[in-house]
Amino acid sequence: MILLNSIVVVLKETIEAGILISVMLSISQRTALPASWWRWGATLGLGGALLYAWQLPTLTGWFEYAGQEVVNSALQVTLFGCVVALITQLMRGQPHRLSPLLAIAMGLAMIREGAEIVVFYIGVSQQGESLPSALTSGFVGITIGASVGALCYYLLILSRSHYAARLQVTLLALIASGMVLQASQLLVQIDWLPVAAPVWNSNRFLPEQSPLGQLAYAVFGYEATPSPVELGSYGTALLVCLCAGLTARAWQPTGSAQR
């Protein structure tokens, strides 16, 4: 059972970060950026995940057991800021400034998900389960997650350039807004934001725990029962992305053209 569970846990964590990373890789490919940024991003993500998992016992106790939510929401909002900056630079037609932003965004996307995988495997080893078997199953989970990311990547790079650019910016905005929604949900969980009854329940049409529901959660932060605060934060984040994109396009420097 632990083997199947390893696949599910790792796959779930991989997909969330994987979709964003695949969109960023497709942007890098389209704008012909040097590949070094993703090495920096992966290093930041892996190092950050290990550090986070190591420090989790300490930060969990902060703010009367609310530390985890505060740090995670701060990571999500920082990542949102990075993505807004990415959208701005893309719309201004200045791809040479994208590399550091892509590296930081990739690192931030990996930290929380990576730390959860590390904590899971520490638990597996503490329970006396076979770690090599669990790691092999986790590798299967990573492979499936990476395949979904690869599919997204190839769909983007094989699209016609004009549509691909729009699709990349739209996907970035949706993913980043989903992260703001998740951040608001974490703050509701610790009673830092007000809670209210859900605005609707779409579980009948798309159950949140179904594979498609989980994919929708990873791509645009799908919530079957969103509260007014979550919807408000999602809408505000989308609006910020839209305003940032439109403003950047209006103030496009002379001589630079969006690819």
Added chain:
Amino acid sequence: MKLKHIKIAKLRRAFLLATLTTACHSWAAPVIELAIENNRFIPDLLLIPADTKIKLLIHNRDSAAEEFESFELNREKVILGNTKTVIFIGPLAPGDYGFFGEFNPTSAQGIVRAVATGEGSP
């Protein structure tokens, strides 16, 4: 028959716990305690008053971490081994809301049952 008795005793204990903790923390959100032992939630049925915000105090008594997760409650949190944590839930409409441990989903399962006042609620 014996199993039924055990189940009723568990329910009574959960009711009593909810009532006591509610009385002790009447100035703030009522506190309901939940434990994780041997990869199971104890109790696995939490009775809470409907339309009331609840502070869920979870104590993981296992050495390994667990992740509390609920799609119905929109909650997700890693609870390290031998540590406590807090999650706020509700106010909830009367009904059942499932939760599970993501790291041990087959054994760690539970239900939050929000009961309307006047229906023998806590």
